[in-house]
Amino acid sequence: MEAVSNFLASDLFYRFRKSPVAVLAFIVTAVLVLSALFAPLIAPQNPFDPGSLNLMNGFSLPGEPNQFTGEIFMFGTDDQGRDVFSTILYGLRISLFVGFSAVIFAMVLGSVLGLIAGYTGGRTDTIIMRIADIQLTFPAILVALLIFGIAKGITPPSYRDEVAIWVLILAIGLSDWVQFARVVRGATLVERNKEYVQAAKLIGRKPMAIMLKHILPNTLGPVLVIATISLALAIIAEATLSFLGVGAPPTQPSLGTLIRIGQGFLFSGEYWILLYPALTLLALALSVNLLGDWLRDALNPKLK
Amino acid sequence: MTTPLLSVRDLVIKFPTRHGPLTAVDGVSFDLAAGEVLGVVGESGAGKSLTGSAIIGLLDPPGHIASGEIYLKGERIDNLRAEDMRAIRGRRIGMVFQDPLTSLNPLYTIADQLIETIRTHLRLSEREARKRAIGLLDDVGIPAASRRIDDYPHQFSGGMRQRVVIALALAAEPELVIADEPTTALDVSVQAQIIDVLKEQCTQHGASVILITHDMGVIAETADRVAVMYSGRIAEIGPVREIIQNAKHPYTSGLMGSIPTLAQEEDRLVQIPGAMPRLSDIPPGCPFNPRCDKVFDKCRVHRPSLIPVENREVACWLYEDAEAKGAAL
Amino acid sequence: MTEFSAQLDTPLIQVANLSCVFDVSKPWLNRVVERESKQFLRAVDDVSFEIRKGETLALVGESGSGKSTIAKMLVGLLEPSAGTILFDGQPMVIDSSERMMELRKRFQMIFQSPYASLNPRWKVADVIAEPMVVLGVEKDSAKIQARVGELLELVGLSAADGAKFPHEFSGGQRQRIAIARALSSNPDFVVCDEPTSALDVSVQAQILNLMRDLQDQLGLTYLFISHDLSVVRHMADRIGVLYLGALVEIADSKELFKAPQHPYTRMLLDAVPDLEMTGRQRKEVEGEIPNPINPPPGCTFHPRCPFANERCKGEVPHWTETRTGVVACHGVEEGRIPAAEMVR
Numbered sequence: 001m002e003a004v005s006n007f008l009a010s011d012l013f014y015r016f017r018k019s020p021v022a023v024l025a026f027i028v029t030a031v032l033v034l035s036a037l038f039a040p041l042i043a044p045q046n047p048f049d050p051g052s053l054n055l056m057n058g059f060s061l062p063g064e065p066n067q068f069t070g071e072i073f074m075f076g077t078d079d080q081g082r083d084v085f086s087t088i089l090y091g092l093r094i095s096l097f098v099g100f101s102a103v104i105f106a107m108v109l110g111s112v113l114g115l116i117a118g119y120t121g122g123r124t125d126t127i128i129m130r131i132a133d134i135q136l137t138f139p140a141i142l143v144a145l146l147i148f149g150i151a152k153g154i155t156p157p158s159y160r161d162e163v164a165i166w167v168l169i170l171a172i173g174l175s176d177w178v179q180f181a182r183v184v185r186g187a188t189l190v191e192r193n194k195e196y197v198q199a200a201k202l203i204g205r206k207p208m209a210i211m212l213k214h215i216l217p218n219t220l221g222p223v224l225v226i227a228t229i230s231l232a233l234a235i236i237a238e239a240t241l242s243f244l245g246v247g248a249p250p251t252q253p254s255l256g257t258l259i260r261i262g263q264g265f266l267f268s269g270e271y272w273i274l275l276y277p278a279l280t281l282l283a284l285a286l287s288v289n290l291l292g293d294w295l296r297d298a299l300n301p302k303l304k
Numbered sequence: 305m306t307t308p309l310l311s312v313r314d315l316v317i318k319f320p321t322r323h324g325p326l327t328a329v330d331g332v333s334f335d336l337a338a339g340e341v342l343g344v345v346g347e348s349g350a351g352k353s354l355t356g357s358a359i360i361g362l363l364d365p366p367g368h369i370a371s372g373e374i375y376l377k378g379e380r381i382d383n384l385r386a387e388d389m390r391a392i393r394g395r396r397i398g399m400v401f402q403d404p405l406t407s408l409n410p411l412y413t414i415a416d417q418l419i420e421t422i423r424t425h426l427r428l429s430e431r432e433a434r435k436r437a438i439g440l441l442d443d444v445g446i447p448a449a450s451r452r453i454d455d456y457p458h459q460f461s462g463g464m465r466q467r468v469v470i471a472l473a474l475a476a477e478p479e480l481v482i483a484d485e486p487t488t489a490l491d492v493s494v495q496a497q498i499i500d501v502l503k504e505q506c507t508q509h510g511a512s513v514i515l516i517t518h519d520m521g522v523i524a525e526t527a528d529r530v531a532v533m534y535s536g537r538i539a540e541i542g543p544v545r546e547i548i549q550n551a552k553h554p555y556t557s558g559l560m561g562s563i564p565t566l567a568q569e570e571d572r573l574v575q576i577p578g579a580m581p582r583l584s585d586i587p588p589g590c591p592f593n594p595r596c597d598k599v600f601d602k603c604r605v606h607r608p609s610l611i612p613v614e615n616r617e618v619a620c621w622l623y624e625d626a627e628a629k630g631a632a633l
Numbered sequence: 634m635t636e637f638s639a640q641l642d643t644p645l646i647q648v649a650n651l652s653c654v655f656d657v658s659k660p661w662l663n664r665v666v667e668r669e670s671k672q673f674l675r676a677v678d679d680v681s682f683e684i685r686k687g688e689t690l691a692l693v694g695e696s697g698s699g700k701s702t703i704a705k706m707l708v709g710l711l712e713p714s715a716g717t718i719l720f721d722g723q724p725m726v727i728d729s730s731e732r733m734m735e736l737r738k739r740f741q742m743i744f745q746s747p748y749a750s751l752n753p754r755w756k757v758a759d760v761i762a763e764p765m766v767v768l769g770v771e772k773d774s775a776k777i778q779a780r781v782g783e784l785l786e787l788v789g790l791s792a793a794d795g796a797k798f799p800h801e802f803s804g805g806q807r808q809r810i811a812i813a814r815a816l817s818s819n820p821d822f823v824v825c826d827e828p829t830s831a832l833d834v835s836v837q838a839q840i841l842n843l844m845r846d847l848q849d850q851l852g853l854t855y856l857f858i859s860h861d862l863s864v865v866r867h868m869a870d871r872i873g874v875l876y877l878g879a880l881v882e883i884a885d886s887k888e889l890f891k892a893p894q895h896p897y898t899r900m901l902l903d904a905v906p907d908l909e910m911t912g913r914q915r916k917e918v919e920g921e922i923p924n925p926i927n928p929p930p931g932c933t934f935h936p937r938c939p940f941a942n943e944r945c946k947g948e949v950p951h952w953t954e955t956r957t958g959v960v961a962c963h964g965v966e967e968g969r970i971p972a973a974e975m976v977r
Contacts, residue, residue, distance in 0.1 A: 014322050195750035196760075199814065202708050203764045204729055204737050217754040347833035463921050491695040492860055494921055496904040518833060521906025548908065562838030564867040565908050566890060572845070573838035573867065579803045580833075 015298045022298075025290035032284050036092035043086035044073075048251070057081030062272045076272040079265070084273060087258055088280050094254035095284070098168050099235040105173030106234075107227050110180025111219070115211045117181065118188025129185065132178040140233075141240055143175035148246050161249045168247050172237050176230055183226050187219035221299050228292035232285045239281055255281045307378040308335035309512050310359070310480055315372035315382075317354050317363065317536075319583075326583040328367065329354050330536040333610070338479070341503065341513040343527030343544060345520055347580055351536035352516045356482050358382070359514070360397050361389040376480070395425040398473030398511065400502070402485035404465035407472065408457040414441070414468055415453040418475055425476035440471040443508070444501050463494035470502055474509050481506055484516045499525055520563055524548055532556045535580060535591035542616020552618045555592045590621070598622060644683035645822055645854050646707065651716035653677040653702050657926060674926050676702040678878040679716070686821075689848070689855040691865040691886070693901070694875030697925045700858045702878075704826045707856060708742045709733075720822070738768045741815035745827040747807035751799040757810055758795030761785070764818040784813040788843060805836035812843065816851070824856045829864065841867060862905050866890055871958075874898045877925055877933040884958030894960040896938045896970065932963065940964045 007013055016022050035042055045052045060066040062076035062084070075084035117128040135143060151167040152160065191197060192215060200210050235255075241247035242256025250257060255277050262274030317329035329351040336342050346352040357363045359374055361384070374382040381392060393399070401407050409417060418437035422428060428436065434453075441449035444467040457465060466486060473481050486502060487495040503526050506513045515526055523530050523544060531541040532553065540553040551557035561574025578595045581587060587594055593603040602621050610617035611624060658664060658671040677699040684690045694700045705711040707718060709727050718725040720740065726733060741764070744750040751760050761781045765771045771780060782792030788809040799807055808828060815823055825844065829837040841864065847853060859865050865872060866886060873883045874895060882895040893899045900919075920937040923929055932950050935941035944963050952959045953966040964970040 011322075195744035195746055196752040198705075198710055198744065199742065199750060199811075200763070201710055202737070202742055203767050203818070204734050205767055206729070214752055218752070347835060461921050491922060492862070493695060493900060493904045496906070499906075519906070520834070521908050524908050525906045559835055562835045563908060564838075564841070564861075564863040566863050566866055566902070566905055572842050575838040575842055576835045577839075579805055579836060 012298055016294075019294055019298075021290055022294040025287040025294070028283055028287035029291060032092060032280070032287070033096060035089055036096050039086075039089035039093055043083070043089045045083050045086050047082040047087045047090060054081045059270055062276075075276040076270075078261070078270075078273045084276050087253065088255070088277050091253050091255045091258045091277060092280065092284070094165070094248050094252055095235055095238055095256070095281070098165060098172065098238045098248070098254065099231050101169040102172035102176065102234045102238070103227055103230045105169060106176035106230065107180050107223060109173065110177035111184045111216070111223060113177065114181035114184030114186075115188055115216060115219075118185035119192055119207060119211050119215065125185075128181065132181050135175075136178050140175040141237055144171040144237060144241060145244075145246065147171040147174050148241065152246075161251055164247070164249045165252060168238060168241065171241070172234050175237070176234060179226055179230070180223060183222045184219050187222060188215050191215045191218050225292060225296040225299060228295055229289065232289040232292060235281070235288065236285050255284075307375075309338045309340075309377060310336040310514075311373075311375040311378075312355070312359070313373045313375070315355065315358060315374065316370045317351070317358055317367055318370040319367045323584065325370070327370075327586075328536050328583055329358070331372075331609075332533075332536070332538055333372075334531055334538065334541060336480070336512050336514065339507070339510060339512055340529065341506070341515060341527045343523035343530040344514060344516045344533060345518065345523050345530055346533035347518060349580060349583070350533040352518075352533050353484055355533075356484050356514060356516045360393055360399060360482055361386075362393075394421060394478070395476045396478050396480065398476070398478040398481040400466070400469050400473050400481065400483040400486045402488050404462065404469045404489075405457065407469045408465065410457050413454050413456055414460075418453070418468075418472060421472055421475045437471075437475070440475060441468065443505060444468070444471045445497070446471075462490055463498060466490060466498050467501055470498075470505060474505055474511065477509060478511055480514065481511045482514045482516070485518070486515070487522060488517070488519070495522070496525075502526070520548070520560070532559070535586050536583070537591060537619060538610060538617075539592065539620070540616065540618045541610070542614075542618075546614075546616065552613055552616070552623065553592075553620050554596045554598050554622075558595075590619070643686055645686045645721055646684040646856070647717075647719040648683070648703075648707070649681050649717050649719075651677055651680045651703065651706060651718065652714050653699070653706060653711065654714040672926055675878050675928070676925070677706070677713075680875075680878075680880050681716075682873055682880065682883060684822075684854055684856060686854055687848075687852055688870040689857050689868055691857040691859060691869035691872045692875055693859060693862060693865050693872060695860055695901075695922055697877060697922055698875040699878035700860075700875050701826055703875075704742070704824045704856065704858050708740055708824050709737070710742075734768065738770060738818045739820050740822040740824070741818065741820040742824040742826065743808075743811055743815050743828045746831050747804050747811055748831070750811050751807055751814075753799055755799075756795065757785075757797055757799060757802075760799070760810065761795070761814045761817050764814060768818050770818050780817070781813075784817055785810075787816070787847070788813045789839075803836075804832050805839060808832060808836075808840050809843065812840075812847070816847070820853070822854045822856070824858070826858045827860070828857075830859070830861065837864070844868070862890075862901055874901070877922065877928050879933065880961065881934065882958065882960040882962075884955075884960075888957035892957055892972070894955050894957065894965050894970075895934075895962050896940055896964065897934050900937070932961075938964075940970050 054069065056068045057066050057071055057077050058079050058081045060071070060073045060077040063072065063074060065072050073083050073085065075088065077083055113128050117125040148167055148171040151170065155163055197210060197214055200214050238247055238254060239256030239259065242254050243260045245260060248254040248257045253261070258277035259274060259281065262277060265273045313333050315329055315332045316327060318325040318327050332355055334342070344352045344355065354363065354367065358369055363369065369382055373380055376392065376396065381389065399407070415434065415437060418440065419430065419433045422433040422436055438449045438453055441453060446452055446464060446467055460468060483502060487498050490498060499522055515523065517523060527544045529542060530544045530547050532539045532547070532555070534555050540547060540551065540556045547556060548560060551560050558574060558576040562576060564573055576595050581591065589605050590603045590608055593599045596603065608619045608621050610619050613623045653676045655674045655676055656671065657674045659669065664671070680703060682690065692700045692703060702711065706713050709725055712727050720736060723736060758781045761784055762777050765777055765780065771777050781795050785792050785794055790806060790809055799810065802810065829840050832840060845868070848855060857865065857868050869886045871883065872886050872889045873880050874897065876897050882898050889898065893902055923936065929936050931947045932945045935945040938945065948963065950961040950963045950966070952961055955965065
């Protein structure tokens with residue numbers, strides 16, 4: 001309770017309230033995340049349960065009664081009579097799950113490597129940061145494609161669909177750790193020379209304890225900012241991979257998969273199968289990105 | 305009565321915050337005569353640097369002058385447009401800051417910067433300006449000035465840089481030089497040199513000086529008069545010698561006692577309990593009342609204004625009677 | 634301090650021929666391209682001294698004098714390049730051996746900046762308890778809590794302040810917290826590295842008084858590092874003056890101020906502003922500190938010294954015993970430097 005009231009009284013919350021963009025972005029993000037979480041409760045049908053589908057409902061126009069069954073679908077249906085609104089809700093779940101997991105993976109990996117590089121310095125630092133530099137010369141999506149390809153090559157075909165999501169997370173996470181490592185290393189270089197770290201060294205604390213208990217908590221501010229911005233990028237990366245057909249399988253479609261499927265119908269006039277998933281992706285990526293931008297500005301002491 | 309060179313009247317500087325405006329400088333008034341060196345001393349947060357910044361029109365936003373007036377030779381300067389103020393800054397008011405690197409542009413040679421300043425404000429040819437620049441550097445004690453003038457700031461040591469800044473401040477023959485902690489970033493042995501140069505050069509060029517510092521020692525060596533600031537107000541103002549030897553305001557005398565000196569033999573330093581209040585909770589009445597050992601009821605309620613005592617002014621209710629007596633005489 | 638005068642003669646700290654050399658070379662590639670050789674900075678050069686139990690030794694010097702480097706080596710934060718440090722007869726090594734962890738309980742440090750020396754994410758109570766917990770001085774959490782409260786009260790704060798975060802305190806209060814932390818493992822020896830240079834004068838007086846009271850109360854031994862001679866005069870029993878990494882004079886505090894021997898000491902004293910307005914005529918201080926990477930040969934002070942002669946330019950001076958202590962100066966040794974005026 002104290003933490004909550006402290007937060008409500010904090011400068012951060014004050015600045016949040018004063019920024020309409022941030023509030024709007026937060027509301028959109030929250031609505032999307034909540035509807036993904038509670039998709040089974042909200043969605044009119046389970047689009048992946050063949051029993052709940054009615055082929056007669058195929059290609060229903062959005063918001064109009066179906067010519068055969070008279071049912072109304074807010075966002076229309078696809079060729080098999082799947083409610084697009086429901087597929088979007090379930091697709092959001094996959095997109096957000098992959099995005100969050102990939103960012104957490106990248107954050108943990110990057111922070112640990114950045115801490116070690118910054119604190120130990122010397123050769124360890126050089127090796128870690130050179131690897132990071134090399135990886136940074138390739139576009140992240142290319143790195144993800146490469147990792148995805150390798151992973152696909154080494155998994156037996158019967159497991160591919162099951163592990164696809166996890167491979168996706170691994171691929172996006174590995175392509176994204178570098179910026180966490182850089183930011184944490186930079187903060188660590190500053191913090192490790194501060195006198196409170198000297199005071200801890202003086203009483204013989206081990207490097208591990210100093211890194212985790214003293215330095216890490218003081219690097220969390222910038223990490224949080226990077227994580228938010230990365231989340232938007234990870235969601236887009238996932239959508240890109242899925243759109244290219246190498247991401248989430250059609251049995252577990254993410255927003256990207258839905259867009260890929262939808263574009264096949266675009267030229268025959270069934271625009272809604274593409275349009276609504278694309279708008280949802282846009283809203284999600286944009287609002288998360290705006291939140292990240294706002295957070296970066298709000299936590300930047302120079303702009304205060 | 306002659307017009308003072310600089311006159312600050314009831315200066316109030318406020319910072320808007322989400323909890324309402326904070327008053328960082330609250331009703332500061334003083335006069336500065338031509339050729340005079342006024343020391344402004346106080347602890348961090350006392351408002352001394354803000355007062356200096358307000359005079360040269362360089363208050364960092366969101367800080368702003370909420371009320372009060374500043375006159376330079378009788379002409380009001382606190383409400384000038386930015387470009388008019390720019391013409392005064394450098395030409396009529398020179399500046400010396402704590403960190404010489406903030407006053408010098410690292411990308412230009414000393415010659416470039418000095419000549420530019422001289423030619424912006426004085427009608428001189430390039431050659432004459434250069435000659436004048438070398439002369440100025442010579443005056444502030446830069447060896448081989450004619451050769452070193454073409455060096456970049458980073459080629460000078462900290463003390464030499466501060467000498468260059470003093471030369472730069474005096475380049476356009478200003479009437480007033482504001483020096484904000486000019487020696488704080490320097491080594492002890494260099495500090496003394498810079499104080500000497502500053503004082504000597506300003507006297508020679510006939511410039512008045514406002515010397516802002518936390519170091520009473522620097523003031524003692526340099527200033528004619530001193531204003532002691534506390535919580536954004538002047539606690540006591542008067543001739544340096546008298547204030548150092550016989551402070552009237554309880555804060556000033558506590559401050560003087562707390563400075564360790566080379567001569568003293570006693571074991572304990574005088575200490576003032578507590579610390580200066582934050583701007584957000586300055587107590588009513590006299591801001592020093594919670595720390596004062598001579599406090600009485602009136603101090604907690606009414607704010608004292610500067611009361612003339614002998615040849616100085618003290619903002620303390622202890623001297624209220626002295627004023628009455630003075631009036632009776 | 635008088636109660637401890639009986640033990641004054643046993644040195645608690647013995648420092649012999651301590652040196653610290655930093656490699657300040659440019660990266661390898663730059664050196665190859667620019668054809669430069671490696672560069673070294675002798676931050677501390679062959680320094681020896683002792684600190685007796687219960688006394689305060691002050692090391693005074695300007696920037697680049699190596700005073701903070703010595704402080705760091707004394708508490709094991711920096712490995713000496715050469716020389717030995719004995720703590721109560723035991724060698725100081727940087728490792729986590731049991732012997733060393735036992736030794737770590739006995740020394741502590743108070744740092745210069747009260748803003749950087751407390752972890753901003755830790756509660757004050759945790760900051761103060763850390764040395765106690767890590768060094769195993771106290772294991773029972775109720776006792777730790779009680780001890781933290783005692784320590785807070787000892788340094789003039791209240792026990793309830795432990796629940797707050799450092800940013801809720803002023804600079805002076807934070808330095809009190811840092812002192813409480815330093816005392817938490819019950820050390821004998823505390824290194825104070827410019828403990829008041831970031832504070833305002835009126836707060837400085839509080840902290841200096843507190844440190845003296847604690848010394849009397851707990852029988853602490855201090856190494857006090859400062860650039861400010863008037864602060865040092867107030868705190869120290871003996872004073873060592875450092876110039877460019879080397880000690881140039883060690884003397885009894887009172888004697889040093891009455892009769893400074895080394896020309897550098899005299900210059901430093903002359904540079905102190907005269908607050909008493911005695912009208913003391915200050916001598917012009919000459920020059921600035923040279924680049925420590927290429928220090929002058931012979932006596933490093935000779936380019937600024939009014940008494941320097943040919944010998945000073947070529948030959949490094951060694952210790953000469955004087956009436957007041959020891960001094961490293963050819964001029965004093967040869968007796969060609971006029972006696973210092975004893976005005977103060």
